[in-house]
Amino acid sequence: MTADAQDGVVVFHIGVRINNFRAVRSWWPVFTAMPRMLEELSQDRGSGLLGYRLLLGGPRLMYVVQYWESQEKLLTYSADQGKEHRPAWAAWNRRVREGRGKVGFWHETFVVPAGAHEAVYVNMPEFGLGEALGVIPVGRRGDRAADRLKTA
Structure with missing residues (x-):
């Protein structure tokens, strides 16, 4: 099987690395904010979120791979004051600064044009x-x- 992907897609990775497990105040808010954001996006068909997968990268690293219709929809959600992301991002930034290296954060965005992605699934x-x-x-x-x- 292969992905039924005729159009382009945006792949967004976002994650957290716990540098100090005892600094719960620094990293716990992510565990409560991220599920709320994913639920909000999943319930809104027009949000542009196509799907996501929560992943572990070892005992310290947790991340989410998200698939979006477009970079515009991803950026619109990230900047919307009325959605879960903006207040969570502001609070997260404050905690990261206060935590002084106790938690790390990263994200990567890949804008993939139509025909520039490929997938195969066997026994999956x-x-x-x-x-x-x-x-x-x-x-x-x-x-x-x-x-x-092949690109279009």
Whole structure:
């Protein structure tokens, strides 16, 4: 199977690294804010969030991979004063400064044009981009990775 992805997509990674487990005040707010944001986005079909996956990168690193319709929708959500993100981001920034290195934060944004992404799933439930967009048989998009990676 392959992801049913005809258009471009934005892939957004966001995560936290706990540098000091005892500094709960520095990192606990992420565990309460991120699920609220993901729930808010998941309930709003027009938000632009196509799907997400929560991941662990070892005992200190937690992150979310998100798939978005467009960079405009991602940026609109991040700046919207009436949504969960802005107040959570302001509070997070204050805590990070106060925590003096007890918690780390990172995010990466990848704007991927149509035809510049490829996916294959063998003996897997829907996952990643395929979970976000649905899956189709590989042959519909080409039998080889090179066929599926042709840009428009």
